[in-house]
Amino acid sequence: MRRSGKQGRWGDLPKRMASALIMLAIGAIEVWLGGVTFAWLVIILTGLMLWELARMQRPVVPWAPVALGLIGSLALYTVLVTSTVYLLPLILVPTAACTFAMGHRKVSMVYALAIMLAGYTLVDLRAAAGTPVIIWLISIVVASDVMGYFVGRSLGGPKFWPRVSPNKTWSGTIAGWVGAAIVGAIFVVFQHEPWELILLSPVVAFAGQLGDIAESWIKRRAEIKDSSSLIPGHGGVLDRFDALIGAVVAILLLGLLFPLPIPNGI
Template identity: 55%
Template sequence: MSEEQGGANSIPPGRPVGRWEDLRKRVVSAVVLVAVGGAEIWLGGPSFAVLVVLLTGAMVWELATMTAPDHHNTPLGLAALAAVSLGAALFIADPFATAFLLVPALAIALTDRRDRRLSSLYSVAIMVAGYGLVDLRMSAGTPVILWLVLIVVASDVLGYFVGRILGGPKFWPAISPKKTWSGTLAGWLGAGLVGLGFWLAGYGTPALVALSVAIALAGQMGDIWESWIKRRCGVKDASSLIPGHGGVLDRFDALIGALVALMVLGLVIDLPLPGVAAG
């Protein structure tokens, strides 16, 4: 989600918008998300996978709804298709099963909606992120997922507060007009501190600090990518499912970017992940 942007759709018409107008709803929703997500990350197993599958389906539904003509189409069938496809990719014991991650993109490309190529590509990113989150939890354990989530949270929280307090030049005003360089740099600092903390706690090497900053940048790009889609579609939020945060995509857009970057990097180099020996 954009660092300095909140749930704009929740503000009554005519009411002045303050810098902290959306903070209360954001905090309450964040507490609920942290409680549920934290418990599932700790437990892992089928319940965690089911939660990720459901969230992935919700994000594909939001994407399909945003990009539908006049936003009147609510394609629940696409959400179900995404959930079933991700479940098949995760639980069918065949390396070619990952091809199921492309099924929602094909469905989006063949239906009537704006920016089909961009929407199809973003649906692939959503599916890859969902797959990567479950796969990392099963193969690498809790420390990696905790590290990844803390990077995204630290980047978002520090970016939100520093961006609102300091303001300053915009990072990419044409796409995300409320994101500032001060908030962006604060996000990198927060991610670096997370990496440093894991290293000092014995869960990584010094290289983890640099990787943390790189993953934070990828998360910020995920945020900007979703902002670009929303701007092209003429909407402020992906949906209103999460009070103070907008939709599921608005809350997890940075995590999508971070996970996609982590999955791609992992294909070409041995990553210094927390608690995972290089091999």
């Protein structure tokens, strides 16, 4: 029997929700614990995302994806363990490796750098500002994704960037900004954070949406649907954390320009 339009539209929801709940539970425990366990989670996820990126980029040699993932994890581990600015250039090693191992070199290099920067910044933020800033970041990404998913699927309307990401609509995109602003307002009211956080949250959400779109563009060039099949209902690790990459890199870059009103639990 042919599925109805409504069933087809929401058919992947149960699987997505189950996977999301599992990831949320693991993430919540790791964020709360912080320290070494949180750092190891980020290191492992960074390696997996680099592995997926290499798989999508038609590697010149078959072992390149595994090698790039291991190189990325080892480089990030070394930088985090030594805690010295002199070894920060190691973050560039996976980016350089993309030049020799994969096609679409510019795309691979830029995205590999974004993955490495996001991994380093996540651990650094958790150590410097405590649990609240990580919860705020994850909440923004989740709220933007959930609001965008439900509103976009329900209302539809004009596409945000059809050539790159044909499923994203303006209604879902704007709903994501609203969801992020609500998250910021919750932190302002209940955590007594600066009111500017309400303005910063949609900006970070938009960066997250751009991170999502960037990965969609890479997948379209590679003519694949998901970065891998590691997470049921969500595809690969990159498919789930692409928005977080964009959001974290935005925090890093904006933080270099001026002080940010981010939550601080220290």
